Amino acid sequence: MTFYADISVAYDDLFPVSPAQRSLLENLREDAGVRSVADCGCGTGSQLLPFAADGLACLGFDPDPSLVSIARRKLAPYPNVRIEEGSFADLPRLAGSPFDLLLCLGNSLVHVPQDAAARFLSDAASALTTNGRLLLQILNYERLFRNGVTELPLIRSEDGTAELRRRYAWEDRRKVSFQTTLRFSTAEGPMISRNEIPLYPLYPEELWETVSAAGFGEVRFFGDFARAEFTDDSEAVVCIARKS
Numbered sequence: 001m002t003f004y005a006d007i008s009v010a011y012d013d014l015f016p017v018s019p020a021q022r023s024l025l026e027n028l029r030e031d032a033g034v035r036s037v038a039d040c041g042c043g044t045g046s047q048l049l050p051f052a053a054d055g056l057a058c059l060g061f062d063p064d065p066s067l068v069s070i071a072r073r074k075l076a077p078y079p080n081v082r083i084e085e086g087s088f089a090d091l092p093r094l095a096g097s098p099f100d101l102l103l104c105l106g107n108s109l110v111h112v113p114q115d116a117a118a119r120f121l122s123d124a125a126s127a128l129t130t131n132g133r134l135l136l137q138i139l140n141y142e143r144l145f146r147n148g149v150t151e152l153p154l155i156r157s158e159d160g161t162a163e164l165r166r167r168y169a170w171e172d173r174r175k176v177s178f179q180t181t182l183r184f185s186t187a188e189g190p191m192i193s194r195n196e197i198p199l200y201p202l203y204p205e206e207l208w209e210t211v212s213a214a215g216f217g218e219v220r221f222f223g224d225f226a227r228a229e230f231t232d233d234s235e236a237v238v239c240i241a242r243k244s
Contacts, residue, residue, distance in 0.1 A: 003180060003195035007164070008044070008066035010184045013157035014164055015106065017046050020225040024135070025050065028240070032133050034100040040088060040124070041108030045071030052078035061086040061094055088112055088120035095127040102128055105137045113200045114174070118210050125215035128243045134216060136239040137225070141201035143233055145173060161185040175200055204230075204237055216241035 007014070025047065028034065037051045042060030044067055052058050052075050060075070061084040062068050068085045075081040084094050088109075102124050109117050124134060143149070152166040162184040169177040175198055182193045202210070204221065211219050219241040223234030230237065 003197050004064035005066040006193040006195060007180075007182055008064070008070060010157060010162035010164075010182070011044050011067065011070070012046060013159070013162050014155050015043070015046075016158075018225060021047070021105075022050065024225045024227065024238075028101060028133055028135060029056075032100060032131070034133075036097070036099045036129075037101045037103065038091075038095065038099040038127065039103040039105075040091060040120070041104055041106060041111075042071055042083070043067050043106060045074050045083060047103055047105060048075060048081065052081045055080060057097075057099075058082070059084070059094060059096075059099070061090065063087045088116065088123075091120065091123045091127055095123075098129040099127060099132060100129050101133050101135065103135050105135070107138050107199075109136065109138055110141070110199045110201055111197070114202060114206075117200070117202060118214065121210055121214035121216075125243050130243065132243045134211070134239070134241045134243070136207075136211070136237075136241075138202060138207070138237050140204065140223075140232075140234050140237050142203045142205075143235070144168065145170070145201065145203075146232075171198075173201070207237060207239065211239060211241050215244050217244040218242040 036057040039048050039060040042062050045060050048058045048060050058081040060071055065085055068083055072083045075083060086094055150168050154165055156163040165181040167179040177196055178199045179196045184191055208219055221230040222228060222238040223230045224236055225238055
């Protein structure tokens with residue numbers, strides 16, 4: 001995807017791992033006795049870094065070669081880590097041995113049509129150990145569609161050298177055009193990159209049904225990584241589920 005190739009130069013600055021996200025990952029590891037982790041749509045591999053540093057077996061994959069290249073460099077010091085180029089449909093091929101924890105974060109799941117998302121969740125259940133955990137995060141599309149949201153909050157790097165403007169152009173309830181303008185500083189001066197990709201919204205109720213039908217139980221929704229109560233007005237859906 002051109003969008004992710006362009007954004008790779010500023011990805012870690014725009015999307016740092018938050019303290020709440022890091023705390024949740026640590027808690028899941030401790031509570032579930034996690035020894036192996038797969039990150040589906042791993043981006044630059046930042047979520048895998050603390051697991052890798054502690055010697056856990058890790059798999060990360062992403063469809064964008066630029067992000068995969070960065071993730072491989074970042075995680076190269078850790079011998080138990082494998083970073084591959086691949087899409088959600090490649091999970092059965094890439095998984096190998098089952099994992100204790102499977103991640104799908106950053107609104108990644110809505111980059112594929114709803115039927116492909118359902119197949120991926122079934123594959124995710126198959127790729128987990130008995131009682132393995134799924135951690136999934138997408139935006140709350142019920143709120144976005146209900147309120148007719150067309151502009152998402154501006155994302156700016158901490159040092160101000162990069163910013164990402166994001167707009168939604170709704171085709172209908174099932175498809176939206178994600179339009180972005182990325183501005184970042186270079187030695188030659190400011191650069192601007194504009195891109196557009198389709199997204200395929202999943203709504204909370206159908207996400208719950210799809211996760212359950214895929215072979216997960218104890219499905220829980222939260223409104224953020226700090227595990228705030230999920231409501232109709234939550235900005236995100238953070239789903240934690242256990243393989244049945």
